[in-house]
Amino acid sequence: MATNNSAAILDLIRANAQKLRAEQEEANSVDWSARRSWWQQQIQQLYEHLDEVLRPLAESGDLQISQRPQTIHEESLGQYETETLELSIGRRSVVLKPIASVIIGGVGRIDLQGPEGTARLILATPDGQDDREYRTNAKWHVTAPSRPLPLAEMDDKTFLELFAQLIGIRSE
Amino acid sequence: MLFFPNRQGYLEPEAIFEWYQMCAAAIDSHRAAFLNWLSNGATGVPPSPLPSALIGGTREDVVEHFDQVAKELELSSVLWLVTACEGRLRVDLRTRLKDQDFLATRLQIARNGRAQEFLVPLEDEGIFDAWKAFIRGHVTGPLQDQAVNAMGSVKPLIDLRHWLAHGRYWQTKVSTTAQTPAAVRNAVTQFFRLLDQCATKAGIRAVA
Numbered sequence: 368m369a370t371n372n373s374a375a376i377l378d379l380i381r382a383n384a385q386k387l388r389a390e391q392e393e394a395n396s397v398d399w400s401a402r403r404s405w406w407q408q409q410i411q412q413l414y415e416h417l418d419e420v421l422r423p424l425a426e427s428g429d430l431q432i433s434q435r436p437q438t439i440h441e442e443s444l445g446q447y448e449t450e451t452l453e454l455s456i457g458r459r460s461v462v463l464k465p466i467a468s469v470i471i472g473g474v475g476r477i478d479l480q481g482p483e484g485t486a487r488l489i490l491a492t493p494d495g496q497d498d499r500e501y502r503t504n505a506k507w508h509v510t511a512p513s514r515p516l517p518l519a520e521m522d523d524k525t526f527l528e529l530f531a532q533l534i535g536i537r538s539e
Numbered sequence: 540m541l542f543f544p545n546r547q548g549y550l551e552p553e554a555i556f557e558w559y560q561m562c563a564a565a566i567d568s569h570r571a572a573f574l575n576w577l578s579n580g581a582t583g584v585p586p587s588p589l590p591s592a593l594i595g596g597t598r599e600d601v602v603e604h605f606d607q608v609a610k611e612l613e614l615s616s617v618l619w620l621v622t623a624c625e626g627r628l629r630v631d632l633r634t635r636l637k638d639q640d641f642l643a644t645r646l647q648i649a650r651n652g653r654a655q656e657f658l659v660p661l662e663d664e665g666i667f668d669a670w671k672a673f674i675r676g677h678v679t680g681p682l683q684d685q686a687v688n689a690m691g692s693v694k695p696l697i698d699l700r701h702w703l704a705h706g707r708y709w710q711t712k713v714s715t716t717a718q719t720p721a722a723v724r725n726a727v728t729q730f731f732r733l734l735d736q737c738a739t740k741a742g743i744r745a746v747a
Contacts, residue, residue, distance in 0.1 A: 397580045442598065443580050469581050471573065471601070472594035489595045516591040 403444040405502060406468035406475050409490060413477070413507065414452050414463075420523045421454065431455040443469045454530060461533045463488070472518075473508075474501040481533030485512055488521065543619070547747060549626035550619065556724045559616035563609060570605035574598060614703055616720040621700040624693060624727045628666050631747035632656055640743045641677060645669035661697055670734065677741040686733040692726045 414434065424430035434450040441447075452463040461481035468475045475490035492504040508518035509525055519525065531537075542558055543550045572586035577598055593604055633656050635643050646669045650659050661667055667690060674686045695713045702711040735746040 397582065399580075402580075442578055467597045469577055469597075471577070471581060471585060471589070471596045476595045476597070487595050510595060512595075514591075516594055518594070 397443075399443050399445070402468060403447050406444070407447065407449055409475055409505075410449050410465050410477070413488075414450070417452065417454075417463075417526065420526065429456060437465065439465060439467065441467050441469055454534075456534060456536075459534050461530055474505050478512075479529065479533055481530075481535070483533050483535040486510070486529055486533060487512055489518055491518060493520075543623075547627075548630040549747075550623035552620055552623050552724050552727050555616060555619045555623060556720055558619075559612065559720045562612050562616075566605055566609050566612060570601060573601045573605075577601065610715075613720055614715060617696075617718055617723050618700060618703040620720060620723045620727055621696045622704075624696065624730070625661065625700070627731065627747060628661065629657060629659075632659060632666060634747055635744060638744055640741075642669060642673040642738075642741075642743055645672050662694065667694060673741070674737050678737045682733070682736055682740060686737050689726070689730040689733045693730045696723060696726065 418425075418432060421430055421432060425432055431454075433453045433455070435453065437449050437451050439447055439449060449465045451465070454461045454463075459482050461479055464478050464480065466476045466478050470476050470489070473489040473491035477488040477490075479486045479488065487510045489508045489510055490501075490505045491508055492501055493506065507521040509521045509529055510516070510518050543554045545551075569586065573593070576586055590604065593601060596604065632646055635646055636650065636656065637643070646659070646666065649665050649669050650656070653659060659665055671687060671690060674683055674690075678686065696718065699711060699713040699715070699718055702709070702713070731746055738745050
């Protein structure tokens with residue numbers, strides 16, 4: 368039979384159990400398979416866009432672009448296949464490596480590693496917008512791992528500047 | 540009123556250690572909140588406060604981030620524990636300088652005419668060496684070795700205290716991994732317990 372003391376603890380556990388179940392239900396209500404496909408698609412779309420942006424360099428033979436298969440495991444999304452993108456000039460390369468979709472402050476992250484440093488691309492909804500609307504609102508942002516905020520929205524120019532910086536090309 | 544009691548004129552290691560445990564539990568709880576939020580898909584409002592360093596972070600980043608935060612707490616706690624040790628040694632010095640026994644005489648020599656007691660060094664012919672000479676000369680048996688060994692465990696902590704208090708601008712040789720708050724609390728408590736036993740055995744004033 369529950370004493371007064373144990374009744375209070377049972378109430379506390381019950382109240383928290385409801386909260387934990389609600390969290391679990393919210394997590395279960397997410398279609399992770401669709402999220403995974405969407406994320407894989409976002410990576411490919413980004414690569415295709417960068418391919419276009421960098422095409423003049425590739426066509427002149429100044430830049431080599433290649434992709435390599437990569438396997439990612441995420442707690443919510445499970446194991447899935449994607450690709451890294453390697454952008455090479457001579458012996459120097461910048462590699463874009465997808466890290467995860469379920470991250471803090473965004474819905475996807477790709478890390479860039481080059482001989483002159485690292486950076487991150489974060490796929491995120493603009494400030495103040497609900498990240499549950501990511502399918503329509505998410506945009507790529509550039510950030511530094513050591514100082515992530517503020518996120519700067521990425522456009523072709525910022526990507527090219529970032530690439531030049533990471534591979535070690537400075538303006539004269 | 541501050542949390543660390545100062546009933547005897549110095550901070551009490553047990554209270555500092557308890558504070559450390561509370562803060563460590565809070566850090567663990569905040570870490571768990573982030574991991575739980577990520578497990579549930581990282582949708583909706585994230586736990587607050589959200590450290591800017593975690594933007595874009597994965598589970599592994601969260602674990603690493605909070606490990607680093609916890610380590611900073613450990614180092615802060617170690618600093619307070621060592622300052623408590625130093626404070627007690629100096630409170631003890633203040634009362635003991637009025638005495639006439641061997642230890643008091645050695646401490647007066649260590650003071651070397653300095654007007655303020657806080658200027659008496661801990662190391663380099665200071666308080667530690669005075670205590671060591673007293674133990675070697677007036678305490679026999681296993682207690683002598685135990686007390687000297689306990690002093691040997693505490694002296695590196697003074698180096699660690701300097702490193703922490705002066706902004707860590709050089710590489711310390713003291714292991715920050717080995718000197719956890721629990722290890723430092725134990726070393727400091729054991730040190731004073733043994734000093735007190737030595738004082739009792741030699742028939743001089745108990746440690747403050």
